[in-house]
Amino acid sequence: MIIPVRCFTCGSVIANKWEQYESQVNQGKSEKDVLDELNVHKYCCRRMFLSNVTTIDKLIEYSNLPKDKRITIKQRTQSTFNRTT
Numbered sequence: 001m002i003i004p005v006r007c008f009t010c011g012s013v014i015a016n017k018w019e020q021y022e023s024q025v026n027q028g029k030s031e032k033d034v035l036d037e038l039n040v041h042k043y044c045c046r047r048m049f050l051s052n053v054t055t056i057d058k059l060i061e062y063s064n065l066p067k068d069k070r071i072t073i074k075q076r077t078q079s080t081f082n083r084t085t
């Protein structure tokens with residue numbers, strides 16, 4: 001659904017690396033290279049990235065909110081990054 005904050009096995013914080021991992025993989029880089037660059041070397045942590053399936057945007061379709069008020073995680077993330085302070 002959403003990447004867990006910590007690895008289930010060793011407890012290392014992994015959620016802070018998810019957006020960089022996802023964007024680089026979507027650009028066509030291999031998962032291995034991206035995880036190596038992010039210093040995710042333990043296999044327990046690597047499986048957290050490799051096995052994660054983002055389903056939150058599919059679940060939002062079943063929300064009680066009207067369609068014009070629904071926002072996908074991608075839209076929310078983009079609006080967070082585009083914010084100027």
Ligand SMILES: [Zn+2]
Pocket residue numbers: 007008009010011012042043044045046
């Ligand atoms: Zn781990």
